[in-house]
Amino acid sequence: MAFLLNAWYVAAFAREVRADAPFSRTLLGRPVVLYRDAEQRAVALDDRCAHRFAPLSRGRIVNGVLECPYHGLRFNESGQCVRNPHGDGRVPAGAKVRAYPSLERYGAIWFWPGDPARADAALLPSFPFVDPAANVTHDGYLHTRAHYQLSADNLLDLSHFQFLHPDTLGSEAIARGDVQSGNLDDIVWVRRSTYDEALQPFVAQGFGIPPGTRVDRWMDVCWTPPGLLSIVVGVTAAGMPRVAGLIAPSAHWLTPETASTTHYFFAFGLPKEMGDAARELVRYAVEGLMKPFECEDLPMLEAQQKNLGDSDFWAMQPALLPIDAGAIRARRVMERLIAAEQGAASVPARTIAITPVVDTSQAVA
Amino acid sequence: MAFLLNAWYVAAFAREVRADAPFSRTLLGRPVVLYRDAEQRAVALDDRCAHRFAPLSRGRIVNGVLECPYHGLRFNESGQCVRNPHGDGRVPAGAKVRAYPSLERYGAIWFWPGDPARADAALLPSFPFVDPAANVTHDGYLHTRAHYQLSADNLLDLSHFQFLHPDTLGSEAIARGDVQSGNLDDIVWVRRSTYDEALQPFVAQGFGIPPGTRVDRWMDVCWTPPGLLSIVVGVTAAGMPRVAGLIAPSAHWLTPETASTTHYFFAFGLPKEMGDAARELVRYAVEGLMKPFECEDLPMLEAQQKNLGDSDFWAMQPALLPIDAGAIRARRVMERLIAAEQGAASVPARTIAITPVVDTSQAVA
Amino acid sequence: MAFLLNAWYVAAFAREVRADAPFSRTLLGRPVVLYRDAEQRAVALDDRCAHRFAPLSRGRIVNGVLECPYHGLRFNESGQCVRNPHGDGRVPAGAKVRAYPSLERYGAIWFWPGDPARADAALLPSFPFVDPAANVTHDGYLHTRAHYQLSADNLLDLSHFQFLHPDTLGSEAIARGDVQSGNLDDIVWVRRSTYDEALQPFVAQGFGIPPGTRVDRWMDVCWTPPGLLSIVVGVTAAGMPRVAGLIAPSAHWLTPETASTTHYFFAFGLPKEMGDAARELVRYAVEGLMKPFECEDLPMLEAQQKNLGDSDFWAMQPALLPIDAGAIRARRVMERLIAAEQGAASVPARTIAITPVVDTSQAVA
Ligand code: FES
Ligand code: FES
Ligand code: FES
CATH class of the missing domain: 2.102.10.10 (Rieske [2Fe-2S] iron-sulphur domain)
Structure with a gap:
């Protein structure tokens, strides 16, 4: 496409x-x-x-x-x-x-x-938390041998944390958690909450949480075309209100290099007022994420791309699950925008076929 | 194809x-x-x-x-x-x-x-000599960058031993020997006999033959679609009846990886009753063959494939010799079976054109 | 093409x-x-x-x-x-x-x-200065990942010396110099003269010129289809007649390997009568040129080819400058000869479109 x-x-x-x-x-x-x-x-x-x-x-x-x-x-x-x-x-x-x-x-x-x-x-779109005027930031880049929309799928469906990143980002609590998604015009949001979770040391340490503490975690993803995402992760002690917790916002920007490779830019930012702590935390986040991103996500994305080959995504007849709702919404938005730009009279018919699936997902949420 | x-x-x-x-x-x-x-x-x-x-x-x-x-x-x-x-x-x-x-x-x-x-x-098809219930076996695998039918050509025409493997498997006697081939329905056989031959040390030692002994050697190849071959090599002292000799049976299985690469599986087996001797001999055969297969056959097959490119085999107008009779029979069987599977009404016309050549080969046999 | x-x-x-x-x-x-x-x-x-x-x-x-x-x-x-x-x-x-x-x-x-x-x-065509009967010669070979016509462009327009080879072959005087070009039937010539130039040490030493000497330099390039060039470089003290100078002739032969790669053969020759000095000079020239050719020309040619991709040269709408006159003449000759060989009725129309540009170049000359 x-x-x-x-x-x-x-x-x-x-x-x-x-x-x-x-x-x-x-x-x-x-x-x-x-x-x-x-x-x-x-x-x-x-x-x-x-x-x-x-x-x-x-x-x-x-x-x-x-x-x-x-x-x-x-x-x-x-x-x-x-x-x-x-x-x-x-x-x-x-x-x-x-x-x-x-x-x-x-x-x-x-x-x-x-x-x-x-x-x-x-x-x-606005990414105020990485505006260098007010924030200290740290950024990372990864070259990804996959279509940018496969990368967007990855970021819009963090259920993969549990399986692909079990030792760093995931935990068993994720599949038990709940997830909601929706559109605001062309913007897609996915909100995922886990409850009574034991975080892996990498995440716990980032939030300054003592080992073994049970927490509630939320992960709010917001996608804007053509592939500009913010992810806000928050943590509270289990059962506490969100306002009592800490959050870590990050930006994730996907730029197609070619039809089958992607530039993945990401950055964390925290307010300058936090001083050295902010500086250390944003560096900790970026450097710590490099390993799961490079060693777990990138090979998976590349393998998906290899299995996809030159085929159209829909021609592969992917099974659609409730966890896919956000990613599918984003694909639909892109298909509509590209069709409009290319002067197509209407959205391709195939996107209609998946409507029931996304409804299912909303029911789950 | x-x-x-x-x-x-x-x-x-x-x-x-x-x-x-x-x-x-x-x-x-x-x-x-x-x-x-x-x-x-x-x-x-x-x-x-x-x-x-x-x-x-x-x-x-x-x-x-x-x-x-x-x-x-x-x-x-x-x-x-x-x-x-x-x-x-x-x-x-x-x-x-x-x-x-x-x-x-x-x-x-x-x-x-x-x-x-x-x-x-x-x-x-049956490969009883590598049935592990009754035999000790040893196997080898080679990845081959050539169409599987070029590998089958190689195994169905052992005249190449003399030129491609002069130091291990071949000898001058091979070109002087005789060769017969034929079909049994879809099965193709090629029988090659050499007379009064001085074996190279690798083969002589495998059969336990003292250096310098003159022998008769026969090599019986049997091919079954899609690329399943048995090769039985036998040796007697020159002039002796075959029943006085020793044989070494092996299986050679070709599975296309892609249209231009092949998985080559091979195995030697000898009866368990032979005990340690069998174990040693099958290992000797597989390990000893690895070098000529890897260093002589594989580069040749890859070079043939490179010269063939995306062309059809027949479009390259290969010269047909009597030694090719078995390999051509196998190609014909595959062409017929694939055409039948694809619902083609009849065998492609081009296979008819080569009939006289194969007749020549039968005359030689 | x-x-x-x-x-x-x-x-x-x-x-x-x-x-x-x-x-x-x-x-x-x-x-x-x-x-x-x-x-x-x-x-x-x-x-x-x-x-x-x-x-x-x-x-x-x-x-x-x-x-x-x-x-x-x-x-x-x-x-x-x-x-x-x-x-x-x-x-x-x-x-x-x-x-x-x-x-x-x-x-x-x-x-x-x-x-x-x-x-x-x-x-x-004649390359008498590298005839081994009368000359000592030294030759070099480079594999070039570019269409042979891009290599011909390079040799027919030595204005690039100043920018691509500033430390070995070029100098600021080149852009100030003058250049003429023309055809003799299918043969294209380009004559370039620089005046009052300070040579880089590599060229000065080759001609035995003391450091700091101001010179006039001429570079006469002659191209014959399909890609056979002679280049004669001459040097005199600034203002002296050419007959008082020294010349270094070389042959440059381009053979396409594929549509996007080229074998580049080149050789220097000097008369046998010059004895050891000739032997040393031709070796000095070839060995000294290897570095700018390999490290500066080859990457440039490869990058051009990559940017050209499978596109036709003219389809890329290259800007045409007076310095291109010789190279464009050579392209026209090749287009005409190939069209004639392929039985085309006439020269492709597009070559007519560039006529005014070449006229401009003649005016400059
Ligand atoms: S479960 Fe999602 S790709 Fe297999
Ligand atoms: S003799 Fe058989 S390929 Fe050359
Ligand atoms: S100036 Fe000639 S390629 Fe740029």
Whole structure:
């Protein structure tokens, strides 16, 4: 299926994009070069020189414009060639590479692969807890050899904690817990609660909970197209009200690299007022999650992708369970948005067939 | 060309399939998971969870059923989901993975990729010399990057011993020897005799023949669809009747992994009454053959496949020699069986064109 | 685009092709085996046995004919099977592999992939400075993961010296210099002159010029289809006539391996009369160029190819600059020759569209 083009995607963490050296990443199947101009504004261009397709990312930044490493043409932030060093120096009219609208927010550089006229910063969802103005943050990146929607499934259905991450994130209490999901227009939420749970040491320690304490845990996931999630995990002593507990919010941003690989950016943030404790906790969370993410989630996602191959997800006739409700809602939203963008008259018929299943899920919730 | 589906194929050696951990292998292009249930019966399922395509082979076996590693659904020996650990525990009707008929015989687990109703143990050809009830056996496995029919060509035409394996299996006598071949319905046999031959040390020692002894050697190959061969090699002192000689029988089973790669299973067996000598001889044979098979046959088969590419075998217009008669007979049988299975009205016309060549070969025999 | 078939291509350096062991190389997408027969003449055959597609290059040369490693058929210099070692020894009429016209000249073995009747040694362009009869030569080979025409672009437009090889071959003077190009029928020439240049130590030392000396440098490139170039670099003290300078001629031969990879053969030669100095200089040139070629040109060419993908060059709408004039002329010649060979009625329309650009370039020159 095609990518949704008129949307904001994370291209890189802000710290990856520099004024002294360009940076290259494949995004939605296109090679993109990122750098900062003389005003430190992030620039995103096609990483393919207008002259002979050299990767501009191997060139250098001179006075805020990007110089091609092959024959030295220079391109500015709108992709226009602004210097031809050879002969009479004339610049051919067509010497231009595609520039993408971009902006910097929440510690990330965002880019808009669709119609530039529709790129509106107001369309960016809010991730206030990783706004570096008010928070200390720590972030992690994982390259995932799977379609981004398989990654979204993973994050929207945390029931897998119990089976895939039994030693770090999961526990037997999860399957016994309850789960609700719903839509707010294009936004999908899933709320999962567990009761009287014995946390694994990694999570308990993160929340400062003594070993052996019984707790209630909630995990609230919120998904916004095209693959921008927040996850808030909270813990209280078992039976206590939520207000008595602690929460840990995190952002999870999925950007397709290709049709079968995904850039997974994630970040934790806590208020600056918490001082060193915040700094330590966000680092603890990111570093601790790297192992289950890399050693358990990534191989699973890659194996799913391998089993999926070039098939359409629905053509594989996946069994649908109540735990899938949120993930299926998100898939439906994406299918609808992509169909609309591509000018299809209506939502594909197949999404109708799964309606009863999602109803079942609501009943469970 | 498509695979023949209604046939028994070796999926694994019996020792590879266990009750405590699942085992995965790609067979005829499909990922298959193998394990033993609580009664130690081998089970063969699609290695792709009905829920979200996770590889079941990364899960665990719990009370004889297989638990998916991702969200913990459990599947029994007929592929039916028998447990959903989440929420109300209901199991959706469609939560089922494909199960393949399987059986254990001759030290191997066999599976039937076609219509389960037609899977009949009586259709399995006989390999009594590797029946572990009465024999000591030793087996070897090689992954071959070539179409299984190129491997069958190799085994059905041992004239290559002289050129490809001159230091171990071949000798100049082979090209001077004679060869006969024929069909018994779908079974193809090739009988090759050499006379007054000086064996290479590897073969001589295996038969306990003093260095320098002149011998007569015969090599009888029998092929059954889809790629199940027995090879009986016998040796006598030159000029002596066969009854005065010794024989070494072996089984060679070819299972397509994909259209261009093959699982090659082979085994030697000798009667238990022979005691330690048998044990030593079968090990000697398998271990000794590994080197020529791996270092001489495998690179050749892979190079043939590379030169063949995606082309049809006949489209390459191979020159046909008398030595090819058996291999061509086997190819014809497979073409006929596959065409019949696919509902083709008749054998493809191209096989008729090669008739004169095979006639030539019979004349030689 | 298809390859030009009726043309001489370099298959190997002469020293690579031997009478005691065959040599294999993929040329224009075909596996070719090269060896020398009993008269030391180079032979080029399809590296694919007529019997079962075994690579003949893994066989051995017996009395000047090539024996297949699998079943021992032998093939002579015209590709005809001349021996079947099995049974009655009859050789089937069709047992023949394709033989290519070949010849040895300029230290290389040349082969003609097209119609053998049209293979004429007189069509080979002249590279007298690497004729080993009169010269000492040194040669180098590089495998290039790019279409051969991208390599030709590279050699026909040495403006890239300044940007891609600033520390070895380039200098700021290059962009200030002037450049002319033109056609002589199918031959394309580009002449580039720089003035009052400070050479990098690698070039200065090669020409025996003291550090800091200001020089004039000229670089004359001559391209002949399908990708046979000579480059003559000359240097004088700044302002002196060319006749007072020194020149270094080199040959650069591009042979497509596949549609996206190229064999790049190059060689320097100097007259034998120069004695040891010549020997040292040609070695200095080849060894010194290996580093910029391997570490700067090859990654660039590979990156261009990756950005080009399966697209047609013109479909990528490359910006055309005056520096491209020679390279575009060469592309036009190839397009015309290939179209003619394939029986196209006329030159494709798209080449007309670029006419104005090349006119611009002439104006610059
Ligand atoms: S490829 Fe960029 S300037 Fe030539
Ligand atoms: S993928 Fe197997 S239970 Fe979800
Ligand atoms: S493949 Fe060459 S002789 Fe058989």
